[in-house]
Amino acid sequence: MTEEKIEQGTCLRCGRVATLHRGLCIDCFRKSSEIFTIPDYIDLTVCRSCGAQLKGKHWEYGGELKDIIEDEIHSSLQELSGVEVSLEDIEMRRGGEGLYHVEVRAVALFPGGGVIPTRKALTVRVKSSLCPRCSRIHGSYYEAIIQVRGSGKDLLRQEEAVDRVLERVDQIARGDPMTFVTKLVKVRGGWDIYVGRNQSARRIAQEMHRLYGGDYKVSSKLVGRREGRELKRFTYLVRLPPWRRGDYLLKDGTPHRIEGFQGRRVKLKNIETRREESVEISSVETLAHYPSKEVEMEATVLYTSEREIVIMDPVSFAEVNIKKPPGWKRRESVKVVRVDGGIYLL
Structure with a gap:
């Protein structure tokens, strides 16, 4: 707005x-x-599936139709020199196919404090189309499959992993609309997730592998050629290990807590010695497995001696003597692990 001199006069x-x-x-x-001018007509091209707007040669995602129309009105509005126009309300009503009749209510602010309410009417013509993203989704397009597999005994963890994949797809799609899920298929042993962007699928699969550990494999197949280049579809297999972080394995007669995974290796912590080690998952797959929710318990402290803590077994209610760890301070209860008849202090 151009500043103009305020004058008092006749x-x-x-x-x-x-x-x-x-x-x-x-x-x-x-x-x-x-006071201000706007065009009699505004023409828009909008995706009929997701509502994205075509601006020039590019599609913009994430806006509601009313917001898009308001933005167009703002950008096309021309104020009279020296007058500041504030849009108060924009009212839309549906006309014929692809037509919206719009009334703009505004307030003009003049130098010196003068205020004039004013209205303008225009017609918005909306052309319906399909954006590239929705066109690919409707055509069942995909560049990669993320295969989530796991133990049939832990379906909940499979579903948790699938939910995490879908959540990551949504997060990446905010910056890359070509990342989307075409379909989600339940198969024997797990799930197949069809993803529109190969780079995103690879990134997510690698993240899942780092998080859950287990097996990770990549394969591809030739599906065609474009401008002399080979077109491939990729498959990323993420096979979940048979346990969760925090669960216990009975190794060498002592419970070992699963601290984490790294590729095909699992990090274990001996509950008695507190020593940690990293071993191949395949070398401990046959060990007895105890989910943490089944073996971690609260036990009441009955009394202590110089070297021992005497607790009540939370299952049998018998007195159990446990070696007092260095620096232990008296409390009413302690967290223990009860595995294979033995009780170990956490």
């Missing part, structure tokens, strides 16, 4: 003494000039 039209704008008082100025 209106050239009505003779009233007032704040003048271009020699006229506000009332006379309103009758003689348009």
Whole structure:
């Protein structure tokens, strides 16, 4: 808005003494000039599936139709020099196919404090189309499959892993609309997730492998050629290990807590010695497995001696003596692991 000098004087039209704008008082100025202008028609191209808007040669995602129309009105509005226009409300009503009749209510703010409410009407013509993203989704397009496999005994963890994949797809799609899930298929032993962007599928599969450990394999097949280049579809297999982080394995007669995974290796912590080690998953797959929710318990402390803590077994209610760890401080209860008849202090 161009700054204009505020003048007090006699209106050239009505003779009233007032704040003048271009020699006229506000009332006379309103009758003689348009405060702001907008086009009679605004043409938009909008995706009929997701509502994305075509701007020039590019699609913009994430806006509601009313917001898109409001943005177009704002960008096409032309204010009269020296007047600041504030849009108060935009009312839309549906006309014929692809037509919206719009009324714009605004307030014009003049130098010196003058305020004029004003209205304008226009028609928005919306052309319906399909954006590239929705066109690919409707055509069942995909560049990669993420295969989540696991133990049939732990379906909940499979579903948790699938939910995490879908969540990551949604997060990446905010910056890359070509990342999407075409379909989600339940298969024997797990799930297949069809993803529109190979780079995103690879990234997510690698993240899942780092998080859960287990087996990770990549394969591809040739599906065609484009401009002399080979077109391939990729498959990323993420096979979940048979246990969760925090579960226990009975190794060498002592419970070992699963601290984490790294590829095909698992990190274990001996509950008695507190020593940690990393071993191949395949070398411990046959060991007895105890889910943490089944073996971790609270036990009441009955009394302590110089070297031992005496607790009540939370299952048999018998007294159990446990070696007091260095620096242990007296408390009413302790967390223990009860595995294969033995009780170990956490």
